[in-house]
Amino acid sequence: MGAMRLAFMAFLAPLALAGQASPSAAALAKPGLEAAGPQLARVAEEADAMAQNITKTLTIETLEQRSVLPPLRFRPRVGAAATALAVRSTVRQIVSEYSVGTLRDADSGDLHEFRQVISADGHPVQTEENARRALSLGLQSPSDRTRKRMLEQLTQLGLVDIATDYGLILLEFTRRGWQNLQFGPSEQARLGTDTAVVLTWKQLSTASGELEFHGRRALHQSLQGRLWMRKSDGLPLRVEAWAEVVDAGRTVRDQASVDYVMSSHGFLAPVSVVHRHLVDGQVMTENLYRYQPFKMFSADAEIKFTETPEPPPAPAKP
Numbered sequence: 001m002g003a004m005r006l007a008f009m010a011f012l013a014p015l016a017l018a019g020q021a022s023p024s025a026a027a028l029a030k031p032g033l034e035a036a037g038p039q040l041a042r043v044a045e046e047a048d049a050m051a052q053n054i055t056k057t058l059t060i061e062t063l064e065q066r067s068v069l070p071p072l073r074f075r076p077r078v079g080a081a082a083t084a085l086a087v088r089s090t091v092r093q094i095v096s097e098y099s100v101g102t103l104r105d106a107d108s109g110d111l112h113e114f115r116q117v118i119s120a121d122g123h124p125v126q127t128e129e130n131a132r133r134a135l136s137l138g139l140q141s142p143s144d145r146t147r148k149r150m151l152e153q154l155t156q157l158g159l160v161d162i163a164t165d166y167g168l169i170l171l172e173f174t175r176r177g178w179q180n181l182q183f184g185p186s187e188q189a190r191l192g193t194d195t196a197v198v199l200t201w202k203q204l205s206t207a208s209g210e211l212e213f214h215g216r217r218a219l220h221q222s223l224q225g226r227l228w229m230r231k232s233d234g235l236p237l238r239v240e241a242w243a244e245v246v247d248a249g250r251t252v253r254d255q256a257s258v259d260y261v262m263s264s265h266g267f268l269a270p271v272s273v274v275h276r277h278l279v280d281g282q283v284m285t286e287n288l289y290r291y292q293p294f295k296m297f298s299a300d301a302e303i304k305f306t307e308t309p310e311p312p313p314a315p316a317k318p
Helices: 037-056 128-140 145-156 166-173
Strands: 005-009 057-068 089-102 110-120 162-164 181-191 194-203 210-214 217-221 224-230 236-247 250-262 268-279 282-291
Touching (some): 037 089, 037 110, 037 166, 037 194, 037 236, 110 166, 128 145, 145 162, 166 236, 166 268, 194 236
Antiparallel strands (some): 005 210, 057 282, 089 110, 181 194, 194 224, 210 217, 224 236, 236 250, 250 268, 268 282
């Protein structure tokens, strides 16, 4: 598949807006908002609450990645295999300690995901205690070098088409994020046992969109998608997002679906993320992230650290 591809987003932390009122009548006058105005007001409140609390939490993340492998260099010249080679694929499972924080050497206040790998394909990489200690130190680091090392660890484990920060996409719908969104008409649909109002949305700029690295190339892309809100009270249930670009004559698309549930601490948190990377309509990589219930640092998760642990060696690729 060539060079490793990394895609991530940045979402603004609306801490300065915590006491601000619900979206104004002028904002609700945007196309598509007339019928969904009350639900969107609830979405903004929940997104603000998530932004103010998610940085105080910790959980276990399980990533299952299914990816298509490049074709073998050896190609048989005779027999059926010469005309129809089976598609090769691989499945990887990575379990990590997971939290959310800001890059302290940046002035933007953007929120990003931080993780420390505990195990890869069932083989231990480090203990949960060491992972939690390293994660906490990374969150307090004055620069983003620690986070970059965390992402490099995933590439050393042999993962491809890594997508990160999708679990935070609800933060695009904070009061602060509204200025960068255009909404389309709403419709009703079923999601499990709930009747939902589904609203199309599109970013007006690439500022908080997808930043994709393919080797040394960087590409900013705006996102669009659908927002699922429970009809009865406007509670956000799901956010879908996608971005598509034509690169060297091939259509490349990234799409994700993020489901949220109310945590025991009274704010929404992601429960699953399904991300797919497609080339000319074919799924090349699927990333399924699942999250255990989020724990608060001060209540459920006791975190103590006194020294920086040695970075664990990456296990050999299978």
